Amino acid sequence: MSFSFDHLFQGFVTALSLQNLMWALIGCFIGTLVGVLPGIGPASGIAILLPLTTVLPPTSAIIMMAAIYYGAMYGGSTTAIVVNIPGEASSVPTAIDGYEMAKQGRAGPALAICAISSFVAGTLGLIGLTFFAPLLADVAVVFGPPEYFALMFMALTLIISLSGRALLKGVISMAIGLTTSLIGQDPLTGAARLTFGFPQLLAGVDFISVIVGLFAISEVMINVESRISAISQKIGNWMPTWADIKQSFPAMVRSSGIGFFLGLLPGVTPSVTTFVAYDVEKRMSKTPERFGKGAIEGVAAPEGANNATSTAGFVPLFSFGIPTAPSMAVLLGGLMMYGLQPGPMLFKENPEFVWAIIASMYIGNIMLIILNLPLVGMWARICVIPFYILGPMIVFFSVLGTYSVRFLAFDVWVMTLFGVIGYFMRKFGYPIAPMVLAAVVTQMMETSLGQSMLMSQGSLLILLKRPISAVFMILAFLSIGRGIWIQMRTKAPEIAIEETD
Amino acid sequence: MKTIRQADIIVGCFLALLGLFIVYAASNIRIGVERALSPRFFPSVLGYTILVCGAGLALKSWRFKGEDPAIQWPDRQGLRTIVACLALLSAYIFLMKPLGLPIVTFLYVTANIWYLRPEKKSVAILSGIALGIISYVVFIHYLQLSFPVGFLLERLGLEG
Amino acid sequence: MKKFAVALTVSLVACAFVLASVAGAAEFPRKRVTYNICFNPGGESDITARLQEQTLKKYLGQDVSIQYKIGGGGAVCWAELTKTAPDGYTIAGHNLPHTILQPMEMGDAGYKTLDLKQVYMFEITPNVLMVRKDAPYNTLKEFLDYAKSKPAGSITVGGSATSSANDLGVAMLNRATGLKLTYVPFTGTGAAVPALLGGHVSALMSYSPMCIQYKDKFKFLGMMSEKRMKVTPDVPTFKEQGYDLVEGAYRGVAAPPGTPDAIVKVLADAFDKTMRDPEVQKRMDQYGFETLYMGPAESLALVKKKTAEYEVIMKELNRVKK
Known part of the structure; x- marks a missing residue:
């Protein structure tokens, strides 16, 4: 896939036809909805809608599916900010500062910055995709199993900054998250692990149930016990000030870069890159103590990263036919329904199709910001809905979302259990974000370590022999060392996650 | 468990035991074929991590002397509300298969709103009906997801 | 009173189930059929199901809803299928050698091969x-x-999952040549591709x-089939290069244990017509799938034949659960 203005121009002509515009708009709208609903992610959203799109011509159908994917990245942050319930795992870091802002009556500006950051990152990512795809494609395959392990290992050390002074509690939260996702059959070998003799546990614990339980259900419990009538009575100003934009703009650009480059790697989903972007922003900041207390950069960074990541995923998809995320795999599978050959050949043989989709993504990003900014006021009003109505509604959508992943009632019970666990974690001051991060990266970490050891015939030194993985490993160990040092130095109790070093 | 320090000591000890249990459970994983990375490796490492951190937390809190914040436990009525809401949620999941999603959704939403705000009965019933209908029309009928329809609706011939 | 209410509910529910299954057998299918896919979207099982979907609807006269139940290399989906009501309204994609090897290797996989x-x-x-295209060898012999x-074990071959046809294929090649190629499993066919593109493994055993x-x-370098596929005439078989190795993944559909034969026949007929449909046929060829037309009896015979075959190989590889 190489760039030519002719192709791009043709793409815009196709994408701007009335019919394709309409499907892009519908896709953006459904995507926003999919993002908002807890449990229902873009992958299941696209898979569910796939059979309904068979009436459309292929280009329109894929334009709509792609719009659902990046539209979900806009929507996921809404409930994270307004009611502290991330719609997707990738919005977990957004909730940290976003919900604090909402509590201060600044839900409007937070939502608006999210939309703007998504737009900036989405557009920057698209420019990368349009002009540099052939150059960038090689990045996607530079990473082998050792590099993936090292990257994921480094990502885990982010818990040090996610847990602030409560480092021991952060590590415990992480270890429990990791252990939970090991339950069931090993994805590669099928060996039954940690099932304690319960056959139901063979199916494993789906991490969506864990996330929805930890956030949605425990949030409802916290709110009903204090009989609050609504989450916030204050709405305040809807629009962000210039100062807000100026403050968060560098974060938008940085997170676009981070999200984009990590997003080129197959398997590195937005759920990982948003954590990394949040961490980097916190470290770069001159006032890291504001993070966790409503720092606007803490909202802009993850939102930028997830949009850039979702756009970057199209680079290996278009160049090699490799899907980087489950949603991409569904999209690729969808192509076959239309008689298109997935894999690198498609994009060689049908360039007009590929370019129409890229062009439609520019248009979709503009649509999403137009769609989202005026809606900020409406979304912000969710938090003034009386909680006795909002609470049961949240539970309803949580049950629906969790159940629809695999249609196992077991998953819904797991969600309930993690609701209770999340409740106690909040009461005892354990950070929840590390558990989510751990649940997301475990499988890839273990798989890639196993593969690395096969490649090296059992030697762990392979992780230090290959330059890229060596860099990640060294960074990870430095980070751990620093965390331990800070831990030894402070004498404060393991209490609050808000108070950071 | 009135304060964070007390909670940390108790939970820390519990976690240490949990870690021990995970280490034990990991040692029982069947290895089968010899592999480069034993399927026991990750679970054991994590078990030890939880064991050490749990014990460390308990010890650290034991030795800690200073300002010890209290945990914000709910009052008696708050506790009752939480238990009731969890019981309703359990009933919701439990009855989903026999009653079907639309009916059980109606019952759950109505009952929960009713319980939380008894003076708003009409709101409760209307919300229940609305979500019940949404669950049927959107998720079962239109999106064709295999949620249980329930025998009552099946008898009525509403099967998706 | 409480006891009575419980008893009443239980008997009502039981009646409903009985009624539903009796009514179901009379004229099948009367409602939507759920077709579960046990692997990730975008994989071969998903792709085939998507190819069949529209045509299958036509021949079944009812909607077909494709849904995913992923986990444990397919075992979650199959274990769940054995616990599903045997009314024919829920079927699942099923694969050989997975459904034979999982119970064989693990002892308890949550289902038994013949349950399906x-x-x-x-x-x-x-x-x-x-x-890779730039590799210094052009034929199977040159590669071997x-x-x-090279030192034993240093040549790595990637593939999809453990105990899969890919895994067995490498084991069989090792046995036939006396080599020690190291098999590196990935979480799916697609996941292994970047590893070869990036040169992290020396070769891939894939489909x-x-x-x-x-x-x-x-x-x-070679295909483990009896003869060359007509859509890939340039790919030689292992057989013609002197290695009598035939192995691959079979895909089909299975119903819960105890599904009445009359219902199975309706489903099998619909699948048969679907696979013989010229449009479906064209797509199958286009994507490199070789079509089979095996009804219930033939499929069962195949499963039994393969079970016996795998038992020998797995014993030799020392991979049977003791």
Whole structure:
């Protein structure tokens, strides 16, 4: 896939036809909805809608599916900010500062910055995709199993900054998250692990149930016990000030870069890159103590990263036919329904199709910001809905979302259990974000370590022999060392996650 | 468990035991074929991590002397509300298969709103009906997801 | 009173189930059929189901809803299927050798091979050994000679999952040549591709659709089939290169144990018509799937034949649960 203005121009002509515009708009709208609903992610959203799109011509159908994917990245942050319930795992870091802002009556500006950051990152990512795809494609395959392990290992050390002074509690939260996702059959070998003799546990614990339980259900419990009538009575100003934009703009650009480059790697989903972007922003900041207390950069960074990541995923998809995320795999599978050959050949043989989709993504990003900014006021009003109505509604959508992943009632019970666990974690001051991060990266970490050891015939030194993985490993160990040092130095109790070093 | 320090000591000890249990459970994983990375490796490492951190937390809190914040436990009525809401949620999941999603959704939403705000009965019933209908029309009928329809609706011939 | 209410509810529910299943047998199908896919979207099972979907609807006269139940290399989905009401309204994609090897290797996989009621076996994708386009070897023999010249175990071959046709294929090749190629499992066919593109493994053992999808990126050294596939005439078989190795993944559909034969027949007929539909046929060829037309009896015979075959190989490899 190489760039030519002719192709791009043709793409815009196709994408701007009335019919394709309409499907892009519908896709953006459904995507926003999919993002908002807890449990229902873009992958299941696209898979569910796939059979309904068979009436459309292929280009329109894929334009709509792609719009659902990046539209979900806009929507996921809404409930994270307004009611502290991330719609997707990738919005977990957004909730940290976003919900604090909402509590201060600044839900409007937070939502608006999210939309703007998504737009900036989405557009920057698209420019990368349009002009540099052939150059960038090689990045996607530079990473082998050792590099993936090292990257994921480094990502885990982010818990040090996610847990602030409560480092021991952060590590415990992480270890429990990791252990939970090991339950069931090993994805590669099928060996039954940690099932304690319960056959139901063979199916494993789906991490969506864990996330929805930890956030949605425990949030409802916290709110009903204090009989609050609504989450916030204050709405305040809807629009962000210039100062807000100026403050968060560098974060938008940085997170676009981070999200984009990590997003080129197959398997590195937005759920990982948003954590990394949040961490980097916190470290770069001159006032890291504001993070966790409503720092606007803490909202802009993850939102930028997830949009850039979702756009970057199209680079290996278009160049090699490799899907980087489950949603991409569904999209690729969808192509076959239309008689298109997935894999690198498609994009060689049908360039007009590929370019129409890229062009439609520019248009979709503009649509999403137009769609989202005026809606900020409406979304912000969710938090003034009386909680006795909002609470049961949240539970309803949580049950629906969790159940629809695999249609196992077991998953819904797991969600309930993690609701209770999340409740106690909040009461005892354990950070929840590390558990989510751990649940997301475990499988890839273990798989890639196993593969690395096969490649090296059992030697762990392979992780230090290959330059890229060596860099990640060294960074990870430095980070751990620093965390331990800070831990030894402070004498404060393991209490609050808000108070950071 | 009135304060964070007390909670940390108790939970820390519990976690240490949990870690021990995970280490034990990991040692029982069947290895089968010899592999480069034993399927026991990750679970054991994590078990030890939880064991050490749990014990460390308990010890650290034991030795800690200073300002010890209290945990914000709910009052008696708050506790009752939480238990009731969890019981309703359990009933919701439990009855989903026999009653079907639309009916059980109606019952759950109505009952929960009713319980939380008894003076708003009409709101409760209307919300229940609305979500019940949404669950049927959107998720079962239109999106064709295999949620249980329930025998009552099946008898009525509403099967998706 | 309480006891009475419980008893009443229980008996009502039981009646409803009985009524539903009796009514179901009379004229099947009366409602939507759920077709569960046990692997990730975008994989071979999903792709085949998507190819069948529209045509299958036509011949079944009812909607078909494709849903995913992923986990444990398919075991979650199959274990769940054995606990599903045997009314024919829920079927699942099923794969050989997975459904034979999982219970064999693990002892308890949550289901037994013969629990799955065979409906129809519709495709086979033979194993194919491939290397990167710029690799210094062009034929199977050159590759094997190269491997011989290197220390044992240092040549890695990627593939999809453990105890899969890919895994067995490498084990069989090792046994036939006396080499020690190291098999590196990935979480799916697609996940292994970047590893070969990036040169992290020396070769891939994967399935026939790759010969078409990646024809300008990879070289295909040999296919483990009886004869060359007509859509990939340039890919030689292992047999013609002197190694009598035939292995691949079979895909079909299965119903819950105890599904009445009359219902299975309706489903099998619909699948048969679907697979013989010219449009479906064209797509299957286009993507490199070899179509099979095996009804319930033939599929069962295949499962039994393969079970006996795998038992020998697995014992030799010392991989049977003791």
